[in-house]
Amino acid sequence: MRFRSLAAHNADLYDLAWPGFHNVADPGACPGTRRVAFSQLRCGNFRTWLAILSIIVRGPTTIGLRMNLPSSRTMTIAHYLVGSLLLLTPLLLVWQHFGMTRVIELSPRQPHGIQLTDDHYEKGNTVSSLERSSDAFTMRCQLGLVYPWPFCKLQFMTGEGAKGTDFSQFDTITFDLDHTGPPHQRVRLYLMNFEPGLSTVGDWNSQRFNQIEFELPAQSTFTIPVNLLRTADWWTDQRKIPLEQTYTRIDNVTAVEFSTGSTVNADLVVIKLRSIQFRGKWISRTQLLMYLLYAWIGCGLLGLSLSLRHARARLRATNAHLEHLAAINQALELEARELAGQAYTDQLTGALNRQGLREALMRRLDGAGQGDGPMAVVFMDLDHFKQINDRHGHDAGDDVLRRFAAVIRHEVRASDKLVRWGGEEFLLVCPDTSRDQAALMAEKLRAAMAAQAWPHGLHVTCSFGVAALEPEEDIGPAIARADSALYAAKSNGRNRVEVA
Ligand SMILES: Nc1nc2c(ncn2[C@@H]2O[C@H](COP(=O)(O)OP(=O)(O)OP(=O)(O)O)[C@@H](O)[C@H]2O)c(=O)[nH]1
Structure with a gap:
């Protein structure tokens, strides 16, 4: 029986004792690869961080720290995935914070349908008019006192029939307007949400009135948060909406209404509205964090299963190796016994010498x-x-x-x-x-x-x-x-x- 050289056996034993990394002095380096000595891997050392980054991004097989077992293709893919996720996570979070902005603008520049209404259809005597220029809608409203809650309002159509626009992903509403009239002028904003089971096409008031009323500030441009919108109490009373359904819902908005407020004086109110902008993120921070969490969990599970597969393969290889060494050992023992027997025995007769x-x-x-x-x-x-x-x-x-x-x-x-x-x-x-x-x-x-x-x-x-x-x-x-x-x-x- 022929055996490998003692040096080869020693290498086997070395591999068993020190699984993981080869000596950096190993002359069998792959051409074109850079080798990094253990002694060079110290915290604060620029090369250390470069090496670690290389492991993450390029996978361990392509740099000097060479694993004993060649990494499988799937392991390399897993390393690339982890590296990509490490880079993508902060990038996406920063992008989400400063960008990813989504805007719906209601203005003369946008093609939304617009109409002006007042309390005439409620038998009121308010007189209103609308002037449209390239940069603004100007609403003139001479409030009358016949109807108890006189009003004028601009209606921007954001849907048709039962089909509206989803405003639930927006965070803020920015107004750009000028106004003249009495001091402390209040205005209202309604988001009309069509909800099957509650709303019927053709019955405007059957849509949920998500409302906010506020006093116009002195400055032209101001912003309010979307989460101040509430289902209007008068609407829930009128429609006898059960308490548990009085939540705010703006996922199917067919119209946005900008109306005068609840003032009941016979005032002349002029509002020059340049734009109403709804701003939000394409992906909310919570959603992004959830997606990233799923990606990390998926990556972790993938890495875990690949590591298990790798470990199992390694164990199998080690077991086979141990069996091989045991067979060699057995054969060597046999040979040693034979040699010892020969030393004490006469070859011709088999008697002892x-x-x-x-x-x-x-x-x-x-x-x-x-x-x-x-x-x-x-x-x-x-x-x-x-x-x-x-x-x-x-x-x-x-x-x-x-x-x-x-x-x-x-x-x-x-x-x-x-x-x-x-x-x-x-x-x-x-x-x-x-x-x-x-x-x-x-x-x-x-x-x-x-x-x-x-x-x-x-x-x-x-x-x-x-x-x-x-x-x-x-x-x-x-x-x-x-x-x-x-x-x-x-x-x-x-x-x-x-x-x-
Ligand atoms: N074939 C063979 N002959 C051997 C071996 N070892 C010794 N001899 C021979 O054994 C013989 C011994 O001869 P002697 O010592 O004269 O003894 P003998 O012929 O047996 O005479 P006696 O002992 O007096 O009866 C010699 O011729 C040796 O060459 C061996 O391994 N093989």
């Missing part, structure tokens, strides 16, 4: 309560092995060695350790085994050798030297005694067991 024996003995001694019982060693040496090599070749000799080790392993306990001492010499270390038990076992092994079918029809025998460890004795002297016993077995004719 001397280092392996040392390790096994160390482990035995380390174990609690281990190493206290009797222990025996059996030295084994194949007889006339040189002849096998000489007659049948080295490979045949190897086959015999492999088979020998297999036969011995098959016959002994798992706790007995087979060690290749060198060449055709093997050592069997038998824990919890007395000298007599070891001698019996050696005889059993010798018999097993005789019963074995050897390669190339060979007849292979082995000599055994048995020795037991004295209490508190190291294994070394016991091996030496077993070696001596083996020498004796060889001397006494081979294929036999000698006990030291």
Whole structure:
């Protein structure tokens, strides 16, 4: 199994430990991008604010602070949205405050229909006349005293039939006029609102009379707020309008009436009206704030869902990465175990080598309560092995060695350790085994050798030297005694067991 380089692994671990930003010294910078070092990001530093503004407006992928994961297109769009909203919010608020003005003007310059009426149709004797010039309407009104509430009024038509104009979005009414007549001259303004269910076409008085009455000021131009308009009491009394419907309503105004006030003297009133202007905002501040709030909430929700998606993708990537690292770790452990096994094992026979024996003995001694019982060693040496090599070749000799080790392993306990001492010499270390038990076992092994079918029809025998460890004795002297016993077995004719 091939693995990536250690450097690549380190980079992986670095990424896991520090998700978010790469080292600014990363040489893999995108061409054309500017990099900003963390050390440069300090409050009061012009570059800091420039960098932050860049993140907002351009998105994080286009500047030096590069995220580990590439931002998706949708994330970039979200960043653009937030940036746009950040710029648009103050702009719109300022524009709403100083601009966005909507005006309806009632004047000779505007095409609204106009007519003059007085109390004649109420059988009064008021005499009125209207003079129209390019810049003003001049109303002359000689009030009579026959009708109890004499009046003259200018009617500006702002609708037709049941269809009127919406004045509800206007905030102020500005008058431009001159007047002559008695002091403290009062005037009235009516906004006639047609309301289905209340008003009928052709019945003028069935429309809601939104009224305001005030004394004309000395100056020609003056402004009053629209919210001073009230449904006229006389109209609600006359029409028997329930109290809960006596509110002001000016969303369907068919006419605006400018009338003399409630003075009952037989005065001559002359009013030169240049204009009445209704001013308001195309969008009220409240509406704008609501729209901005919706936009921010929408943007926030979008950003949240995108962040969640991004986080989920990141989590998936991290999990996959962790799984990948775990697999690498497992493979490395396996490989390490294999390498460790090779260091302690003879490759040809699979028996332990001397280092392996040392390790096994160390482990035995380390174990609690281990190493206290009797222990025996059996030295084994194949007889006339040189002849096998000489007659049948080295490979045949190897086959015999492999088979020998297999036969011995098959016959002994798992706790007995087979060690290749060198060449055709093997050592069997038998824990919890007395000298007599070891001698019996050696005889059993010798018999097993005789019963074995050897390669190339060979007849292979082995000599055994048995020795037991004295209490508190190291294994070394016991091996030496077993070696001596083996020498004796060889001397006494081979294929036999000698006990030291
Ligand atoms: N095929 C093979 N031969 C080996 C290996 N290690 C040692 N030998 C051979 O084993 C032989 C040992 O010969 P000797 O020490 O003379 O012993 P012997 O021929 O078995 O004689 P006795 O031990 O006296 O019965 C030598 O020829 C070595 O070359 C091995 O790994 N493979």
